[in-house]
Amino acid sequence: QLYGFSQLEERLLFRHLIKVNGVGPKMALAILSGMSVKEFSRCVQKDEVTTLVKIPGVGKKTAERLLIEMRDKISKIAGDNSEEIVQEVTQDINLEAESALTALGYKPQDAAKMVNRVAGEHITNAEQLIRAALKSMV
DSSP states (O other): OOOOOSSHHHHHHHHHHTTSTTOOHHHHHHHHHHSOHHHHHHHHHTTOHHHHHTSTTOOHHHHHHHHHHHTTTHHHHHSSOHHHHHHHHHHHHHHHHHHHHHHTTOOHHHHHHHHHHHTTSSOOSHHHHHHHHHHHTO
């Protein structure tokens, strides 16, 4: 499955939401469509179950579970921890690139070395990282 987001915070929230028991990609997208990251953060911080229940597909039990499980994570997503967000996204990109190189037939150790060799460059997505890693092998 492929999902696109206009902001890093949305992507990070989506990835945390789908880790919650009972929340899949469809419900996570419904939550993101129904409210912004800041609104969701406010709901979690103020324990507003009623606001979350208004989103189609989110029942009371799911809303309560979301509030409990997202309480610790929401400060990282909506807070001033932009450095942590960038670091987590960079790590995701590196893992995605390593996985793609492994699928192309490279050994996992070799794929990791290739990615680490070019990871410091100004790369914003996995596609660019994969290309740079393959070019470094020439």
